[in-house]
Amino acid sequence: MSVNRKIQTLDEFTIQQMRDFPHATGELAGLLRDIGLAAKRVNTEVNKAGLVDILGDAGSINVQGEEVKKLDVYANNQFMGVLQHGISCAGIGSEELDDIVVFDDPVSNNSKYVCLFDPLDGSSNIDVNVSIGTIFSVFRRVSELGKPATQEDFLQPGNKQVAAGYVIYGSSTMLVYATRRGVNGFTLDPSIGEYTLSHPNIKCPEKGKIYSVNHGNFFQYEEGVKSYITVCQKKDKATGGPYTQRYIGSMVADVHRNLIKGGIFMYPGTTDKPKGKLRLLYECNPFAFIMEIAGGKATNGKIRVLDIQPTELHQRTPFFVGSKLMMEELETHYKG
């Protein structure tokens, strides 16, 4: 007799998915469980922000030259700690750390995955109670099992990702992750402390009504980008415009909304920063993977983000991601 389960937790879901692959070892399920656990701890602190001394700057500058917030440090330590003490990850790369951290112990050296993450994206919003998030990306190692992970394991193009996801600490807390089989979203139920499947098989609408870009930089964008933004603002039956402009400045929140409702998010290069601001490995690759699996598109203005061969851990790239038809319209104006 099979029992009709209405509620499915993240663990139940990942185990269910494993049952379809008799040769699966459970390492990926374990890795996702570890990430979910670290995110619960971060969520608890994010919810207390304002009550305890966790807001504000930690007093240091990270590798990107940005002020490190105390919650950034906390989140980084939680993710690193949980993955290091788990059994599914050979090493990590973090937006907060100069270099990769290879765990190099007998168990970790036999783990087949490495993980890259931005522990707390949008952290400049922490002090003003705006949604922030964690972004992660999982690769299968290319280095020899049984030995420590190497830099090569981390510098793989995004099309080699095995899984990618994010946690949004918003009006509710959600963990959304993608594998090649689909994108699924889980909402944290605080009454039982479990992520439960709330958004099965997410598909990004082919077209939306939202465009998200930092308008303050408008005059620094290339002509093609300006031209597309102008199209977004025009009343036009063919495009469905004018679109609504929404930009939180917290990419997890901006892209999450556009993924669910349909829309386009852009962080183009500027004359000051031709490569833009966002990091390929920690921010763009994971969202490009999620969006493509959900039916959308992601480019750097020239090529698919997932086809960029990274050359350094912290490299930046212009980034355009969103609904398929809106991305195709962008491409008619801007070719990078």
Ligand code: AHG
């Ligand atoms: P940070 O983590 O330093 O707050 O950066 C957030 C990122 C990304 O989440 C967001 O979309 C973008 O930076 C916003 O940058 P601008 O303020 O330059 O628009």
